Amino acid sequence: MSGNLRIFITLFLAVFVTTLGAGLVAPLLPVYAHDMGAGAFQIGLIFAAFSITRTLFVPYFGKLSDRKGRKPFLTSGLFGYFLLSLIYTASNTVTGLIILRLGQGFASAMILPVAQAYVGDITPPSKEGWLMGNFNISIYCGLSIGPLLGGILKDWLSIKASFLGMGALTLVGFMLCLTMLPRENKKRPGNPIHSNPSVPYMKLMKDSAISSLFIFRVSFTICVGITWAFIPLLASTQFGLSSSMIGLIVMINVMVAGLLQTPMGYAADRYNKKYLVVSGGVLAIVAIVLLNTAHSFWGLLLANALFGIAGGISLPAIMALGVIEGRRTGTMGSIMGLLAQAHSMGMLLGPLIGGILLDLSSFHVVFLTGALIMCFGTWVYVRKYAEPLAAPTSQSQAPNI
Numbered sequence: 453m454s455g456n457l458r459i460f461i462t463l464f465l466a467v468f469v470t471t472l473g474a475g476l477v478a479p480l481l482p483v484y485a486h487d488m489g490a491g492a493f494q495i496g497l498i499f500a501a502f503s504i505t506r507t508l509f510v511p512y513f514g515k516l517s518d519r520k521g522r523k524p525f526l527t528s529g530l531f532g533y534f535l536l537s538l539i540y541t542a543s544n545t546v547t548g549l550i551i552l553r554l555g556q557g558f559a560s561a562m563i564l565p566v567a568q569a570y571v572g573d574i575t576p577p578s579k580e581g582w583l584m585g586n587f588n589i590s591i592y593c594g595l596s597i598g599p600l601l602g603g604i605l606k607d608w609l610s611i612k613a614s615f616l617g618m619g620a621l622t623l624v625g626f627m628l629c630l631t632m633l634p635r636e637n638k639k640r641p642g643n644p645i646h647s648n649p650s651v652p653y654m655k656l657m658k659d660s661a662i663s664s665l666f667i668f669r670v671s672f673t674i675c676v677g678i679t680w681a682f683i684p685l686l687a688s689t690q691f692g693l694s695s696s697m698i699g700l701i702v703m704i705n706v707m708v709a710g711l712l713q714t715p716m717g718y719a720a721d722r723y724n725k726k727y728l729v730v731s732g733g734v735l736a737i738v739a740i741v742l743l744n745t746a747h748s749f750w751g752l753l754l755a756n757a758l759f760g761i762a763g764g765i766s767l768p769a770i771m772a773l774g775v776i777e778g779r780r781t782g783t784m785g786s787i788m789g790l791l792a793q794a795h796s797m798g799m800l801l802g803p804l805i806g807g808i809l810l811d812l813s814s815f816h817v818v819f820l821t822g823a824l825i826m827c828f829g830t831w832v833y834v835r836k837y838a839e840p841l842a843a844p845t846s847q848s849q850a851p852n853i
Contacts, residue, residue: 456574458632458634459570459574459633459634460571460574460583460587462628462629462632462633463567463570463571463587463590463629463633464586464587464589464590465590465625465628466526466530466567466625466626466628466629467563467564467567467587467590467591467594467625468590468591468593468594469594469621469622469624469625469628470530470533470563470594470621470622470625471590471591471593471594471595471598472593472594472595472597472598472601472621473537473594473598473617473618473619473620473621473622473625474594474595474598474618480614480684480699481495481498481499481549482495482498482499482681482682482684482685482688483684483685483688483698484549485498485546485549486685486688486689488544488545488546488549489546490546491807491811492685492806492807492810492811493804493807493808493810493811494546494807495681495685495803495807496681496803496804496805496806496807496808496810497550497803497804497807498546498549498550498553498803499553499677499680499681499799499802499803500677500799500800500801500803500804501550501551501553501554501557502553502554502556502557502560502799503557503677503796503797503798503799503800504554504557504800505554505555505557505558505561506557506558506560506561506792506793506796506799506800507557507793507796507797507800508561509557509558509561509562510561510565510789510792510793510796511786511789511790511793512561512789513525513529513561513562513565513566513789514565514566514569514786514787514788514789514790514792515783515786515789517566517569518569518783518784518786522566522567522569522570522573522633523629523633523635525562525563525566526562526563526566526567526570526629526633527626527629527630528562529559529560529561529562529563529566530559530563530622530625530626530629531626532555532558532559532562533556533559533560533563533622534619534622534623534626536552536555536556536559537556537615537616537618537619537622538615538616538619539552540552540612540615540618540619541612541615541616557796561792561796564591564792565788565789565791565792566788568584568587568771568788568791568792569778569784569787569788569789571583571584571587572584572774572775572778572779572784572787572788573784575775577779579721581716581717581718581719581720581721581725581768581769581771581772582714582717582718582720582721583717584717584768584771584772584774584775585713585714585715585716585717585718585720585768585771585772586713586714586717588710588713588717588767588768588771589710589713589714591710592706592707592709592710592711592713592764593707593710595706595710596703596704596705596706596707596710597703597707598703601617601699656781656783656786656787656790657790659777659781660836660837661773661777661836661837662777662781662787662790663836664832664833664835664836664837665770665773665774665777665791665794665833665837666790666791666793666794667794667829667832667833667836668729668733668766668770668829668830668832668833669770669791669794669795669798670794670795670797670798670801670829671733671798671825671826671828671829671830671832672732672733672736672762672763672766672798672826672829673794673795673796673797673798673799673802674798674801674802674805674822674825674826675736675740675759675798675802675822675823675825675826676763676798676799676802677798677799677800677801677802677803677806678740678802678803678805678806678818678819678821678822679702679705679740679743679756679759679822680702680799680802680803681802681803681806681807682803682806682810682815682818683698683701683702683743683752683756684698684701684702686752686815687701687749687752690815691748691749691752693749697749700753701749701752701753701756702756704753704756704757704760705756705757705759705760705763706760707760708757708760708761708764709760709761709763709764709767710764711764712760712761712764712765712768713764713767713768716728716764716765716767716768716769717768717772719768720768720769720772721772725769725772725773726769726833726834726837728765728766728768728769729766729769729770729773729833729837730830730833730834731765731766732762732763732764732765732766732767732769733762733766733826733829733830733833734762734830735758735759735761735762735765736759736762736763736766736826736830737823737826737827737830738758739755739756739758739759739761739762740755740759740819740820740822740823740826741819741820741823742754742755742758743755743756743759743819744815744816744819744820744823770791771791774787774788774791775787802822805818805821806818806821806822809821
């Protein structure tokens with residue numbers, strides 16, 4: 453097994469089990485907090501708390517990993533996430549949940565963006581979409597299986613069983629990275645330590661290509677945050693669905709997106725990436741509008757599946773463009789940190805905006821606002837991203853990693 457293939461498999465498995473653990477509890481938190489007496493804004497704050505610390509620290513850890521290497525941050529983040537997962541079992545207040553989510557957001561800032569930067573380091577030119585699409589499967593498989601499994605565990609045992617499952621799975625991810633990732637060789641070509649960590653983030657954001665990717669990612673993830681935080685609450689309070697059925701609704705989104713990662717990553721290397729990103733944005737707008745009109749389990753399921761298709765089409769192209777920009781600027785960790793920060797900002801703003809609107813109005817206003825935000829993000833990307841409209845001419849095959 454080649455060194456790069458070993459690195460890829462290790463990162464893939466570590467991110468898979470970690471996101472699987474996170475997926476066990478994420479759809480259950482709104483209902484769990486509601487049972488504690490939390491209002492809509494407090495539920496939004498519980499979701500947003502994770503993204504507050506993640507948003508603040510992902511750029512820092514992304515840039516620092518360019519200088520210090522990837523492995524120390526991955527292992528530290530995974531171990532911290534594991535410890536905090538265990539404390540969930542002792543938390544029985546809304547304030548306690550918010551504090552734990554803040555801590556996990558800090559730990560998470562050292563995991564996914566650094567892992568994505570590591571994959572970017574070993575990605576050959578013109579293979580960005582294929583390799584990043586395959587890596588994204590680890591995220592989507594974990595987040596698709598997790599909600600359904602977490603709902604079943606809660607229905608059969610208790611939500612504390614889901615919390616313990618999250619901790620156990622994160623510990624597995626920690627052990628994989630600790631024992632399987634090699635010590636990074638400072639002299640190896642392409643090593644992150646040889647990249648250019650001196651470019652300030654504000655200078656990167658003045659680049660229209662990078663800022664348009666950032667804005668689209670924020671807008672899309674605001675819609676993700678709204679759906680994750682408020683579809684479970686809508687399904688529980690308005691339709692009376694069980695935890696298992698709620699888990700299935702959430703699962704369908706990420707499962708469909710995950711299934712599309714490899715074919716859409718392959719397509720991103722051969723066709724115009726801008727078309728793929730815009731197509732995903734338009735489908736996301738349609739999906740949010742359909743969520744706004746859903747009146748049953750099947751309506752929610754189908755609309756959320758369409759939203760998954762939107763993510764499956766756009767994300768591989770976004771991540772491939774991120775790798776290209778990271779290679780162009782010599783700041784792979786910084787670019788992945790920016791995209792992770794965009795994701796975190798969306799997951800922060802989505803639940804907060806949704807919580808405020810739901811306290812003042814209704815679910816319909818929440819979803820309509822999400823659709824309008826997605827319209828804005830897609831429009832900005834169309835206007836600012838400067839990729840040529842002609843399709844790439846490369847017909848290269850999948851990389852041998």
